[in-house]
Amino acid sequence: MRKLGLLFTLILVLGPYFVYAQADKHVIMVSVDGLRPEFYLSNKWHAPNLKQLKKKGAFAEGVVSVFPSVTFPSHTTMVTGVSPAEHGIYYNAVFSYDSTNGGIYWNFKQIKKKTLWDVARKAGLKTAAIVWPVSAGAPVDYNIPDIGHMGNDVLEKYSYPSDFTATIKKEILGGVDKIDVGDDIAVAKIGAWVIKNAKPNLMTLHMFGLDHIEHANGREGEAVQRGLSKIDSSVGIIWNAVKEAGIEKNTLFLIVGDHGFYDTDISVRPNVILAKEGLIRDINKGDWDARFHTMGGSAFLFVKNNDPKIIGKVRDLFDKLPDNDKKYFRIIDPMKMKQVKADPNAVFALSALNNASFAATEKGDFITQRKKGGVHGHFPDTKEIQTGFIAVGKSVRSNANLKEMRLYDIAPIVLKYLNLSLGKLKGTVPEGLFKGDK
Numbered sequence: 001m002r003k004l005g006l007l008f009t010l011i012l013v014l015g016p017y018f019v020y021a022q023a024d025k026h027v028i029m030v031s032v033d034g035l036r037p038e039f040y041l042s043n044k045w046h047a048p049n050l051k052q053l054k055k056k057g058a059f060a061e062g063v064v065s066v067f068p069s070v071t072f073p074s075h076t077t078m079v080t081g082v083s084p085a086e087h088g089i090y091y092n093a094v095f096s097y098d099s100t101n102g103g104i105y106w107n108f109k110q111i112k113k114k115t116l117w118d119v120a121r122k123a124g125l126k127t128a129a130i131v132w133p134v135s136a137g138a139p140v141d142y143n144i145p146d147i148g149h150m151g152n153d154v155l156e157k158y159s160y161p162s163d164f165t166a167t168i169k170k171e172i173l174g175g176v177d178k179i180d181v182g183d184d185i186a187v188a189k190i191g192a193w194v195i196k197n198a199k200p201n202l203m204t205l206h207m208f209g210l211d212h213i214e215h216a217n218g219r220e221g222e223a224v225q226r227g228l229s230k231i232d233s234s235v236g237i238i239w240n241a242v243k244e245a246g247i248e249k250n251t252l253f254l255i256v257g258d259h260g261f262y263d264t265d266i267s268v269r270p271n272v273i274l275a276k277e278g279l280i281r282d283i284n285k286g287d288w289d290a291r292f293h294t295m296g297g298s299a300f301l302f303v304k305n306n307d308p309k310i311i312g313k314v315r316d317l318f319d320k321l322p323d324n325d326k327k328y329f330r331i332i333d334p335m336k337m338k339q340v341k342a343d344p345n346a347v348f349a350l351s352a353l354n355n356a357s358f359a360a361t362e363k364g365d366f367i368t369q370r371k372k373g374g375v376h377g378h379f380p381d382t383k384e385i386q387t388g389f390i391a392v393g394k395s396v397r398s399n400a401n402l403k404e405m406r407l408y409d410i411a412p413i414v415l416k417y418l419n420l421s422l423g424k425l426k427g428t429v430p431e432g433l434f435k436g437d438k
C-alpha cells in the first residue's frame with residue numbers, strides 16, 4: 001500500500017512532465033532586432049522569405065514593445081512574459097550612480113523572474129539560446145550568449161556545450177578564428193546546425209545586423225534593404241533547417257522583433273539643463289543630484305534619494321521650457337511609468353517627438369542638429385516603434401491577420417504550444433492564431 005502510495009505520489013509529481021511535456025514539439029523563435037512590420041506587409045520592401053512565411057502562417061500588423069523600447073528589456077520580456085520592472089532588465093546598459101557607464105545587462109543571473117528556458121528545461125525539454133540578450137549562464141543545452149563588446153574570450157567562456165565554439169569555428173563557419181555574432185548569416189548557420197543536430201524543443205535566436213544599419217541610416221534607404229535581404233536569407237537558412245531536420249510538422253516557427261525604428265536628426269541633451277542649474281557637477285565622479293539616463297528615444301530621470309525638492313525643481317525646469325524646445329519630447333509622468341511597469345527607481349521619463357532623440361552629455365547646447373539616423377526607446381504607444389510578428393506551424397492558421405499584439409503575448413504563445421506554464425501572465429495568446437481558437 002505504501003509502495004503504491006509512493007508510486008501514486010511520483011505520478012502526481014512527475015506526471016506533468018511525462019504526460020504533458022511536449023518532447024515531440026519544437027519552438028524555433030527567431031528574433032530580428034529592429035524588425036518593422038512593413039518589411040513583410042509593404043510592396044516597398046523585398047523580403048521573399050518573410051513574405052512567404054507571413055502568407056503561410058499568422059502575422060501581426062504591429063507589436064507593442066515595452067518601456068523603454070530597447071533590445072535587452074524587450075528580449076527579456078519575450079522570454080519571461082513580464083515587464084521590465086518585474087524582470088529587472090530595465091535598460092540595455094545598467095544605470096550606475098557613480099559613473100556614466102554601468103556596463104550592459106548580459107548575465108542570466110540579472111533576470112529576476114523565471115524564463116521559458118527554465119520551465120522548458122525543468123520539463124526535460126532540450127533548449128538552445130543563440131546570441132540572445134542576457135543569456136550568459138542561462139539554463140540551456142546550447143548557448144552562444146550576447147555579451148556585447150566583451151570580446152571573443154568571454155564569448156567562448158560562456159558558450160556551451162564545451163566543444164560548441166570549436167565546432168562552430170571549424171565545421172559550421174569553415175575555419176574562422178573568431179565567431180562574429182554580428183554576422184546574421186553566421187548566426188543563422190549556427191542555429192541551423194543546432195536544429196539539425198540537436199532538434200531542440202525550444203530555441204531562441206537573435207540577429208542584430210539590421211538594427212545597426214537602421215541606427216546608422218534611419219528607416220529608409222538602400223542600406224536598410226541590403227540589411228533586410230541578409231536577414232531574409234538568414235531566416236530562409238533557419239526555416240530550411242527545420243524542414244531538413246524533418247520536424248516541420250511539429251514545429252512552431254516564430255519570427256519576432258524587439259522594437260521598430262524612428263528617424264532622427266535633432267539631438268536633445270536633457271543633462272545640459274540639469275548641469276546649468278548646478279544639479280550635475282561631475283558625472284564621472286558621481287557628483288550630481290539629478291541625472292538623465294538616455295537611450296535614443298527616451299531619457300529616464302534619476303534623483304539621488306528621490307529627494308522631492310529636487311524632483312519638483314527638475315519637473316519645473318522642463319515644464320517651463322519654451323514651446324519651441326518642448327515640442328521635441330513629452331513627459332512620461334510617474335503614474336504612466338508605473339502603469340507600463342518601467343524601472344521603479346527612475347522618477348519620470350522623456351519620450352522623443354518630432355525627429356528628436358536624446359544624448360547623454362551634459363555639455364554643449366540643449367538642442368542641436370545631429371547626423372540623420374534611426375533610434376528607438378520611445379514610449380511604446382509610438383507607432384514607428386512597433387515591431388513585427390509571424391508564426392508558422394501546422395497548428396497555426398494560414399494568412400491570419402492578428403492585427404495588433406504586445407510583446408507580452410510572445411511567452412504565452414510559446415508556453416501554450418509546449419504545454420508549459422510561467423504562472424499568471426499579463427499577455428494572452430492572440431485570438432485566431434492557433435487553429436480551433438476563436
Ligand SMILES: [Zn+2]
Nearest residue numbers: 033034071258
Ligand atoms: Zn534591438
